[in-house]
Amino acid sequence: MTTAAPERGIRTAGPRVRLSRAVERAPLAVPLLLLAVVLTVATDRFLSVDNLTNVIVAAGIVAIPGLAMTLCIAMGEFDLSVGSTVSLTGAVACTWIAGGHSAGVAMVAGLLVGAAVGLINGLVVTKLGVTPFIATMAMLVIVRGVSLAYTGGRDVIVSSSTLKFLAAGRVFGIPMPVVLAVAVALAAWWVVNRTRFGRRVCAIGSNREAARMSGLRVDRIRTTVYIIVGLAGGMWGLLISSQLQKGSGQLGLGFELDAITVVVIGGTSLLGGRASVVGTLLGAVLIETIRNGLNLLNTPPAYQRISIGLLLVIALTIHAMRRNAPAEALDDV
Template sequence: MTAAAPTRGPRTADLWVRISRAIERAPLAVPLVLLAVVLTVVTDRFLSVDNLTNVIVAAGIVAIPGLAMTLCIAMGEFDLSVGSTVSLTGAVACTWIVGGHPAGVAMLIGLLVGAAVGLFNGLVVTKLGVTPFIATMAMLVIVRGVSLAYTGGRDAIVSSPTLKFLAAGRVFGVPMPVVLAVAAALAAWWVVNRTRFGRSVCAIGSNREAARMSGLPVDRVRTAVYVIVGAAGGVWGLLISSQLQKGSGQLGLGFELDAITVVVIGGTSLLGGRASVIGTLLGALLIETIRNGLNLLNTPPAYQRISIGLLLVVALTIQAMRRNTPRGGPR
C-alpha cells in the first residue's frame, strides 16, 4: 500500500488566499519589509527609535500632498505646480509672522494662498481648456517667480513657537506631522470609498466624456480637486517652513516629483480611474526609507534624487506592462 500525498487543508489554503489578496492590495509592503531588513543588516542605526521616528515623520509630511495628488492622478491629471506652491505658502506665512501678525493668522493666509493657486489651476484647465501638463507647468514657473519676487530673493527667518509646533510638536506623544498625515489618510479614504465626490473623481478618470454625459459636474469636480492639491501643497509648505523656521523662494524645488512618485509607485495609474490611499501611504514610507538608508550610508544627495527618479521609472514600467498584458494572463 502507498501512502496518500499530504494535501493542504482548507485553513492553509484560505490563509494563502488572504495573504495573496493582501499583497495585491498593498504590493509595496513586501519591498518595504525587505528594504528594512537589508538596512537593519548593513547599519546598526536604522532600527533606533529616533531614526524610525524621523522616517515616519518625513513620510507623513510627503504623504499629505501625496494623498491630494492621488485624487488628481485618479482623475487622469496631475499638478506640476505643487513644489512652487510649497515655496510661496511658506514665504507668505513667514513674511506675515515677521511683519508682526499672529502665527495662526499667517498660517491660515498661507493655506488660502495655496488653495488659490489650486483654484487658478482648476479654472485654467476647465474654463480655458488648457491641458493640465501645460497649465500646471506654467504655474510652476509663475508661482516660483511670484515667491522670489515676494521675498525679494531673501529668506524670511522666523522664531515662532506656534509655527514650530506644526513640525516639532507632539499630540499624546505622537509627532504632529504624523497626526496630520493620519487625519489626511482617513479623510482621503473616506472621500474615495464613501462619497459621491470620490466616485466622481474615479469616473472622470475612467472616461471623462461618459461621466459628463451621465450628468456628473465634471468641471466642478476637477476644479475642486486642484483646490485640494493646492491646499495640501500649502500644508506641505507650512511644515517645511516650520522645520527650517524660515520662508524662502528657493524651497520646494523638485517637490512635485516626490508628490507624484509616492502616488504612482503606490499603484494609482497615471491613466486615472483608480485611487489607492494605502498605496500612497506605503509609497511615502518606501521613499523616505530609501532616503534614510542612503543618508545612513553617507550617500551624496544627488544619488538620492537619482534613486527616486529610477523608482518612478520602474513604477511606470510596471504599469505599462500591466496595461499590455492580456486579461487572460501572460502568454
C-alpha cells in the same frame, strides 16, 4: 449533472489567489519589509527609536500632498505646480509673521494662497481648456517667480513657537506631522471609499465624457480637486517652513516629483479611475526609508534624487506592463 461547474465557480479562492489579492492591495509592503531588513543589516542605527521616528515624520509630511495628488491622478490628471506652491505658501506665512501678524493668521494666509493656486490651475484647465501638463507646468514657473519676487530673493527668517509646533510639536507623544498625516489619510480614505465625490472623481478618471454625459458636473469636480491639491501643497509649505523656521523662494524645488512618485508607486494608475490611499501611505514610507538609509550610509544627496527617479521609472514600467498584459494573463494572477 449540472452542479460541477457552479461549484467550481463559487469555490473559495486558494492561498495563491488570496496572497495575490493581498499583494495587489498593498504592493509595497513586501519591498518595504525587505528594504528594512537590508538596512538593519547594513547599519545598526536604522532601528533606533529616534531614526524610525524621523522616517515616520518625514513620510507623514510627504504623504499629505501625496494623498491629495492621489485624487488628482485618480481623475486622470496631475499637478506639477505643487513644489512651487510649497515655496509661496511658506514665504507668505513667514513674511506675515515677520511683519507682526500672529502665526495662526499667517498660516491661514498661507493655506489660502495654496488654495488660490489650486483654483487658478482648475480654472485654466477647465475653462480655458489647457491640458493639465501645460497648465500646471506654467504655474510651476509663475508661482516660483512670484515667490522669489515676494521675498526679494532672500530668506525670511522667523522664530515662532506656534509655527514650530506644526513640525516639532507632539500630541499625546505623537509627532504633529504624523497626527496630521493620519487625519488626512482617514479623510482621504473616507472620501475615496464612502462618498459620491470620490466615486465621481474615479468615474471622471475612467471616462470623462461618459461621466459628463451621465450628468456629473465634471468641471466643478476637477476644479475642486485642484483646490484640494493646492491646500495640501500649502500645508506642505507650512510644515517645511516650520522645520526650517524660514520662508524662501528656493524651497520646494523638485517636490512635485516626490508627490507624484509616492502616488504612482503606491498603485494609483496614471490612466485614472483608481485611487489607493493605503498605497500612497506606503509609498511615502518607502521613499523616506530609502532616503534615510542612503543618509545613514553616507550617500551623496545627488544619488538620493537619482534613486527616487529610478523608482518612478520602475513603477511606470510596471504600470505599462500591466496595461499591455493579455487578458488571459491577468485572469491567471
